Amino acid sequence: MRAKAMLLPFLLWLALFILVPLGLVVYYGVTVEEPIPYEEIMRADGSVHYRLADGTLRESEPYETRTRFSLANVSRFFDPMYVKLMGRSFYVAFCTTLICLLLGYPVALILTGKGFRHRNLLLLLIILPMWMNFLLRTYAWLSLLENSGLVNHLLEAMGFAKQQFLYHENAVVLGMVYNFLPFMVLPLYTVMEKIDHSQLEAAADLGANPFQRFLRILLPFSLPGVLEGITMVFVPAVTTFVISQLMGGGKVPLIGDIIQQQFGKANDWHFGATMSLLVMVVVLAFMYALNRADTENAGKGEVRIW
Amino acid sequence: MSEHLIELKDLTMVFEDGYTALDGINLSLNRNEFLTLLGPSGCGKTTTLRLVGGFAAPTSGDVLYMGKSIVHLPPYKRNINTVFQRYALFPHMNVAQNIAFGPDLRRQDKRETARQVADMLALVGLRGFEKRAVASLSGGQQQRVAIARALINKPAVLLLDEPLGALDLKLRKEMQVELKRIQVESGITFLYVTHDQEEALTMSDTVVVMRGGQVQQVGTPQDIYNEPVNAFVADFIGESNILAGTMIADRRAFFLGHPFECVDSGFGEDAPVDVVLRPEDVKLKSVDAPIPGAPRGVVISTLFKGVHYEMRVSVGADELLVHSTHAREPGTPVQITVAPSDIQIMRKSDMSPDAPARAEEAALPISDERM
CATH class of the missing domain: 3.40.50.300 (P-loop containing nucleotide triphosphate hydrolases)
Incomplete structure (x- = not known):
């Protein structure tokens, strides 16, 4: 009974800040808002009146809107323009995740290596940027890479031509990799730290060279960390909008930017909510697939991926 | 090679x-x-x-x-x-x-x-x-x-x-x-x-x-068991009594306040040595028929160990661990005999019973706690 009572604040929180907003998003997502229907009536004296559905007449044009259930926004999303945007978002997120994995895996491997001395210091350095504001970090990249930025000054000083670093896809990926890398390194580090070193010694003892030890011991054991790292990077990378706006200068809009626009400039909460829902469905499907791969590997002791 | x-x-x-x-x-x-x-x-x-x-x-x-x-x-x-x-x-x-x-x-x-x-x-x-x-x-x-x-x-x-x-x-x-x-x-x-x-x-x-x-x-x-080279080995391998003694001459050792015949030689005369006695090699005899030259002691404690009894016998300032199938009540006076071939003489080491702070520990059997 007491345990249940202690759960209450959490349940309240859950309901208030997760379920209710989610319900609102769903509500907005499957409805459209339109002006209430009316007829324009030209009087004999030339004045215009408006007749509403219930028969009342108005002298001014009706301003009210009504909300009704409709999946029109869903079909609107499947317009090639939005599908392309979604595709680009996934592509950029995929590149980001891949680069994070390629960079993060060796880092985690080195950090957990036997006899590595400055482990805690390096771990701190990896986490340190996360303590600084995310926008600030991205602006820092802007001032480094912009056309009159530090890097271009250096290039010019060394006699090279100026480079256009910003405002295309690569810049967006760079910004994302920079911001999301710790989310890849940390789960990998946590998993690799737990790998029993005697397993590696046993493999070496039985004749496995370093590469074989990696394939047969390290990789299978670190796989849960890889999957978690992918989730931690991929999901926010699909939905981010700030990085693409800053690093891409608005030239590389991602699905997150379009959603944000709907709630901002375009003021079409319904379409924004629909897009949010659809992205969520795709992300959930992706996570489900990853999770299955994970449990299939971790669940049974005998599964061998190679 | x-x-x-x-x-x-x-x-x-x-x-x-x-x-x-x-x-x-x-x-x-x-x-x-x-x-x-x-x-x-x-x-x-x-x-x-x-x-x-x-x-x-x-x-x-x-x-x-x-x-x-x-x-x-x-x-x-x-x-x-x-x-x-x-x-x-x-x-x-x-x-x-x-x-x-x-x-x-x-x-x-x-x-x-x-x-x-x-x-x-x-x-x-x-x-x-x-x-x-x-x-x-x-x-x-x-x-x-x-x-x-x-x-x-x-x-x-x-x-x-x-x-x-x-x-x-x-x-x-x-x-x-x-x-x-x-x-x-x-x-x-x-x-x-x-x-x-x-x-x-x-x-x-x-x-x-x-x-x-x-x-x-x-x-x-x-x-290793029968001929430990020093007190450490004797102590580590099985239970043993390690006593401070003197080699009077070849094949004659002095410990427990008495001279004993033994089989070791080459230690010189009046050389301080360690003497190892395995508990099963120490024989207790009744005091009814006095044996010349045998040290006397008193049984302090008796424990039943399954195959044998483990007894502690105090002999002067020393204490001996004795294994025997024949139990003797605590307080019983006894005479002690050891066959010459069962006396193992070793050179002094830092594990010797009279080395500082080791005397008590060396007399205790250590194998049981490792089981």
């Missing part, structure tokens, strides 16, 4: 923190030998094993395999396999996959490997366990899988690092017999590490007693 399979030459290991784990070890291991490194924790026995296995590089010295230095070879290039203390089986593979790990790495024919795996499982008494998950096995079974996984590679030497340490007493006794059988049947040289003197005496052809990174004594189990 290459009649030895493995030779350790002046092997020294100083860790980064300055701790000397091995201090100039010289050892040789012959083909088909069951050699045990025995000693308390921190004596350097596991370090020695790791150096032979290639998991660490010595600070100085050399490891020879058939006369050739292998000190710079990584573990996977040595024809040596290890059974690890905690087995280190691969939890993501089943029993057969674990055992086939080595052959698979060598890309051996799958059918041939399967046949060898079955043979190995038969050898370690786990016929039909191929598909079992490692986590579903008991400690003793995991132990056997670890041995099979190592032996399938037909190593020149099998290194075993306290492999029975995690098993309960009954299983340990069974595995001692099993290990010896496997060693004899496979004909593979075993280099075994343990802190359990009983284990060492039961299985080994040769026992190496180590302490503080140095070899104390090398010999057959009988040699």
Whole structure:
């Protein structure tokens, strides 16, 4: 009974800040808002009146809107323009995740290596940027890479031509990799730290060279960390909008930017909510697939991926 | 010199923190030998094993395999396999996959490997366990899988690092017999590490007693037990009474306030020595018929130990541990006799009973607490 009572604040929180907003998003997502229907009536004296559905007449044009259930926004999303945007978002997120994995895996491997001395210091350095504001970090990249930025000054000083670093896809990926890398390194580090070193010694003892030890011991054991790292990077990378706006200068809009626009400039909460829902469905499907791969590997002791 | 399979030459290991784990070890291991490194924790026995296995590089010295230095070879290039203390089986593979790990790495024919795996499982008494998950096995079974996984590679030497340490007493006794059988049947040289003197005496052809990174004594189990070279070995191997004494002349020792006849010589005259008496070699006699020259004492305590009674007898300032099948009540006065061949004389060492702060400890049996 007491345990249940202690759960209450959490349940309240859950309901208030997760379920209710989610319900609102769903509500907005499957409805459209339109002006209430009316007829324009030209009087004999030339004045215009408006007749509403219930028969009342108005002298001014009706301003009210009504909300009704409709999946029109869903079909609107499947317009090639939005599908392309979604595709680009996934592509950029995929590149980001891949680069994070390629960079993060060796880092985690080195950090957990036997006899590595400055482990805690390096771990701190990896986490340190996360303590600084995310926008600030991205602006820092802007001032480094912009056309009159530090890097271009250096290039010019060394006699090279100026480079256009910003405002295309690569810049967006760079910004994302920079911001999301710790989310890849940390789960990998946590998993690799737990790998029993005697397993590696046993493999070496039985004749496995370093590469074989990696394939047969390290990789299978670190796989849960890889999957978690992918989730931690991929999901926010699909939905981010700030990085693409800053690093891409608005030239590389991602699905997150379009959603944000709907709630901002375009003021079409319904379409924004629909897009949010659809992205969520795709992300959930992706996570489900990853999770299955994970449990299939971790669940049974005998599964061998190679 | 290459009649030895493995030779350790002046092997020294100083860790980064300055701790000397091995201090100039010289050892040789012959083909088909069951050699045990025995000693308390921190004596350097596991370090020695790791150096032979290639998991660490010595600070100085050399490891020879058939006369050739292998000190710079990584573990996977040595024809040596290890059974690890905690087995280190691969939890993501089943029993057969674990055992086939080595052959698979060598890309051996799958059918041939399967046949060898079955043979190995038969050898370690786990016929039909191929598909079992490692986590579903008991400690003793995991132990056997670890041995099979190592032996399938037909190593020149099998290194075993306290492999029975995690098993309960009954299983340990069974595995001692099993290990010896496997060693004899496979004909593979075993280099075994343990802190359990009983284990060492039961299985080994040769026992190496180590302490503080140095070899104390090398010999057959009988040699080590009957002729310990110093108080440390005597104390570590089995229960013993270590008394301060004097060598009056060759074959005449003085201890317990009385002169005794013994068989040792070459210590000089009036030389201070340590005298080792095994508890089962000390005979208690009734005081009814006085024996000339026999020290007298009083039984302090009597404990029933199953096969024998363990008694403490105070003789002057000394206290003796005595094993006998004949119980005597505490308070009974007794006479003490020891056969000359049962008196073992050793030179003084820092483990001597009269060395500072060691007197009491040395008189206590230490084997029980290690069980």
